[in-house]
Amino acid sequence: MSATTTKIESEATAGEQRGRGFSVGGREGRARAAAITRWVFLAIVVVILYGPLLILALFSFNDSIVIALPFKGFTLEWYREALQNPLVRESLKNSLAVALVVTPVALILGTMGAFATTRFRYKGRGSVAALSAGPLIVPWLILAVGALLFFSKLKVPLNLRTIVVMHIVVAFPLVAAIVTARLIRFDHRMEEAARDLGATNREVLRYITLPHLVPALAAAAILAFSYSFNNFVISFFVGGFELTFPIWVFSTLRHAQNVPIVNAISTLVSLAQLLIVYVAWRLWRRRSKKMAANDDPMDMLW
């Protein structure tokens, strides 16, 4: 990381100097001081964000049931115990199953919603757009409490199915927002040109519109998956006695002190998530190189 940052800063400084050919005396020194300040600041932010996770990972190898410094020695015992723990396995299985159902449904509903609010003009379009912004603004705790009361009023039993349904409700408006952002910046003349050249509606969708949406859909899928997999509040309220991974972490931490197997399994789960994002990022890089399209980096994020 530090090497990267140094490079950034030196390039930034170089850029500044090029920009000001007539620069006088103290300016160069000032620019250098500013660059060092920025470097230090970025380093602090990285430490704040990744330091805790690194410490968590370090303690997962510590040969002691008590999580405290100094380190007692290296062990892989906690990984073995975590992977054999039936509750850990069940909770991971449940979380994965829920996320794997939620992601495709959220993608379909969200894309439909995005098309409905950007592509057509009709009465009530504004209300549809406002309604689908709702779950993005209302805090999850409130939605979770409401859903719990709603299901119990209708005598719907609480289980993984209710978790899935409520995860879809919060995840698909996010997909809709991401796809909408992409659709809005889409040059319509591309579609019109294709149609003028004799393409049918289906062909336009297949060869023009969908390829253009791929980065947005990929980003949306990753975010929807992570929304569902990492969601704690909603699952906690509407899940009844079902165990998902975040619920398992919460109840383990609540009832015991720090437990090393939480470190071990959290490290594995975090690494898996990093791997998914890394693979997606590589695929995206390759694609954008191939298409030589200057895709806006923000498309990956929103």
Next chain:
Amino acid sequence: MVATAPPITPSTEDTTRARPKGRWAGPIYSIAPTMVLLALFLGPMFILLYYSFQKASLAGAGGWTFDNYTSILTDPTYGKVMLTTVMICTISMLIMLAIGLPLAYILAMRTPPRFELLLLLMLVIAEELNPLIRIYAWRMILGRGGVINWTLQTIGLIDKPIDSLLFSSTAVVIVLSTTYISFTTIPIYAALKAVDPDLLEAADDLGASFFTRCRKILLPLAAPGIFVAIILVYIPLYSEFAAPALVGGTSGYTIGNAIQEAILESGNRGVGSAMSFMLLVLSGAVAWIGYRMAKIRRLQATS
């Protein structure tokens, strides 16, 4: 994590003309998403409203009443919880803005494009990982045998561990203000990205000091992003309950904990849903004000 929305959405006007046979297509596309939201989003919201006006009883509802609201508004314990919550959320928000503003500036103006995306991704990924894991990680840093206490003891600054680091409102503020840095930074980044860097160069060349440039150019232009960041971060902060429950102790008990306790532990649906509904109205107000301010600022900035 928290809800995301595109921070600045351009007008959708000119995108609607395409499809020739589009008379019914729009409503047809919107049927499924709308039905889902009507049933499973508005449904729960109305139930919340309904229960907040019901007398508590074992059966769930026992006739209409205002008691839930009056008891929340008059009981000093709720007042104290609300005050703690406002303090914790506001301080956390300010800390995140203090980190997010310079960070957004560096990312938008001082980073070459190929590192820009990498840094943005690093920022997002760090906070997209399981939030509970992050809370737990902070426990290992702030706890009795944690990193901070151990370091201070080893270098001899203190004799015995400081217990108040963990299980306090300070701990909640520390954890929360490292939870939404990306959601604070990215809207501001997006706003600053639209600024012409030459503007700053010009100001610099005309002799404006760093602070003058910040105050007269960067802050006004970042303002729409700041308001979006407030909507995305300040609102969900109020309903946090995992962080206070795991690191808050008694001094870090927030409105989120009170709602969770009322609903899940003491079975007091009336008070629980009244608190939730008040929080909902408050969130709506903050979101609306933030949205208006962002819009006004953007108009001012472009004119």
